Amino acid sequence: MLGSVLLIGIPILVVTGLVSYASYNPRLGHNDTTPARGVLGFYLFSWITNPSWIYRVSQGTHVILGLVLTPVLLAKLWSVIPRLFAWPPIRSIAYALERASLVLLVGGAVFEFFTGIFNVEYFYPWKFSFYDAHFFGAWAFLVGFTVHVVLKTPRLMAALRSRSLRAELRTGVAETVPEPPEPDGLAPVAPSAPTISRRGLLGVVGGASFTVLALTLGESVDGLRGTALLAPRGRSYGGGPTDFQVNRTAAAAGIRPDVTGDSWRLVLRGPVVHQLSRPELLSLPQHTYRLPIACVEGWSTEQTWSGVRLADLARMAGARAPVSVYVQSLDENGAFGRATLSGYQVSDSRSLLALRVNGVDLSPDHGYPARVIVPAAPGVHNTKWVRQMSFEVD
Amino acid sequence: MERLRRAYGARTAHLLLLAGCFAFAGYVVDRVLQVPYAWMIGVYFVAAAVLHDFVLFPFDALADRLLRRIRLPSAHGAAPPLVNHIRIPALLSGLLFLMFFPLVLGLGERTYRSATGLGTGPYLGRWLLLTAGFFAASLLLYACRLVAARRRGSGKMEARSG
Structure with missing residues (x-):
């Protein structure tokens, strides 16, 4: 039995x-x-x-x-x-x-x-x-x-x-x-x-x-x-729009406010190299999707993410149909401070470089100034505190 | 063929199956040898079997034997046995401890905090409350059965634990 x-x-x-x-x-x-x-x-x-x-x-x-x-x-x-x-x-x-x-x-x-x-x-x-x-x-x-x-x-x-x-x-x-x-x-x-x-x-x-x-x-x-009384995750962060699980805190990743402030730039690399400040990113077409974030450790939650399509960023870097994109975080020491997404993932219109979640700016622990969110990707591939995206073309 | 079978002790298919099994396991070991601290993975793998068979099992069995030795006062022959009413909440509490002791005892506090920004503090209290709840519910159920058994008188023995 x-x-x-x-x-x-x-x-x-x-x-x-x-x-x-x-x-x-x-x-x-x-x-x-x-x-x-x-x-x-x-x-x-x-x-x-x-x-x-x-x-x-x-x-x-x-x-x-x-x-x-x-x-x-x-x-x-x-x-x-x-x-x-x-x-x-x-x-x-x-x-x-x-x-x-x-x-x-x-x-x-x-x-x-x-x-x-x-x-x-x-x-x-x-x-x-x-x-x-x-x-x-x-x-x-x-x-x-x-x-x-x-x-x-x-x-x-x-x-x-x-x-x-x-x-x-x-x-x-x-x-x-x-x-x-x-x-x-x-x-x-x-x-x-x-x-x-x-x-x-x-x-x-x-x-x-x-x-x-x-x-x-x-x-x-x-x-x-x-x-979820004994589940390792599922605890409350005190309510509000950013009350969902964090898998690596900004403090643990060594992300200081001075590197995520006005001086922060997103670097896009491809056939063309491009730099964007956060206000510039916010002036690009914004898209909003409800997408789950799910960790290899089992916890998951669905949130409403807003930001710029990865496909749009690829185009700005001169990569119309990239084979892949190598995303790097400001978090240089973490095991997942970098991840490579496939061209297929980039081309999904719901794949975003998210700037906001549930109507507010991302919190530092959720990846401010910008993080990746890709449908169905494991949580650690939704890189937080993004600093550079390198698009690879054939 | 028959001689091989007798010398081996089972059908040839059995031998082929196990040979395949160990060949594949050998390949896995060869792969593991490529990674850092491979020897430690091996030690933990074997220790997992040994710990269960020679530590956890004897401990549980001994605890259970001791529990069964306790003669519980029972003035009425019809009283249902108490043993499972103690054993089952203890088992549940022990199981939850076995599965969640790193949180309950805060053994991964540093990594937990750097991942989540929270401490493991609440888990000890939660586990203790759950344990208290299991025992309270079980003893309450026992009390109900005892009352029911007394009402029915000492003749029947139907209300035994199941």
Whole structure:
């Protein structure tokens, strides 16, 4: 039962995880967070801008589903623990190899879930890059998981058929009989007297998952913001038009008011080099769109952005149909102080260099004087405190 | 073929599957070796399995055994067992702690603050309040069941925890 929930849930985590990697357009510029990927990036495609909520939904699902499945994973590991102490540990070569592959499965599962959880909580008790660890760990886990699914699916089907869910849901603890031990089975050989029914166990695990969902979903759904009591993000910044999540503060990025003041210029590079002050940018045609901003860490929100189309800026730099644009921030030390957007992303009429949000100037923490906002792009590619855009043409 | 099968202990397909599995895992390891602190990734990967199997599991099992040993005073034979009414809120609270302890204990305070501009202060209080809420709800439910069981008298044993 727990296994079948994971059998559905884990492939969703895998697919949304791979989608997230693809959304960074890792083949462009310095975008790749795991340059050592080798053939493990075979599925990459140029990232899309439609629908604009695709990254929001996909990455929100990845993170929230991962959190919600954590109790199921722990319960599953708990239920198979009698196997760990099975004796003798080696019965045949086949048996030994199968057990060795469990390191990929169990180590991989716990490693992936907890590196993911710690990352969204900004807790880094390690020196390696989270991106490297979570990406390669996922592939190691995936191969262990696949082998396990292939070997155990007949077993899963037999187990699901052996009991009727409806009958189990009517069985209280008084009538609960432990699973009889089998030669290579999962059931404990000498179980204690039952203190909880199978129905109760499913209820506890389901209830725990639901509790986690209720306490975190609000970071990805605007209307539920106040319920995200344990979600790392989803907290209030005290109301007003710029009350939404910040992923790197101006202070942390070392953005001082003197560099974003009157002396600030946006430099456009292409066949033509152009410099624009903020009033000059504001005098260009302004466009307003409601677009989501969605972080790889799972939180997301939809806001109303106003500014100049990236396509218009490309034209000013003499790049009618650019292949890509390399955007650089005043934040020189951040991991995402630069990003390369594809020509496809630039050409979307909703892709903006935003100057205002919800009717007011961007706040310093949201990227004043100007930031990029591209539909469906991962949050870190919506570069804040933009200083230069270099358009590449064929 | 049959000899191979007997020596190996399973079908040939099993061998092919696992050989493929380890070959692919080997490729992943080769890729990981290209990144900084690769050895540390390996250590954490193996530690993840070991920590669960040999630390978390024995700890939970021991705590549960101790809980079950406590003989709870029950003047009435018909009283429903209390064990799950303690175990389930404890489990929920423990699960939330396991998943959110970096926020609850403020372990990532510096990175959290530089990212968000906020502190992790509120999380400890929230977790404690949730824990208190779980126990209060569970014990309230127990009280209701106890009253119901007493009303029904000592004859029936139907109201057991499920």
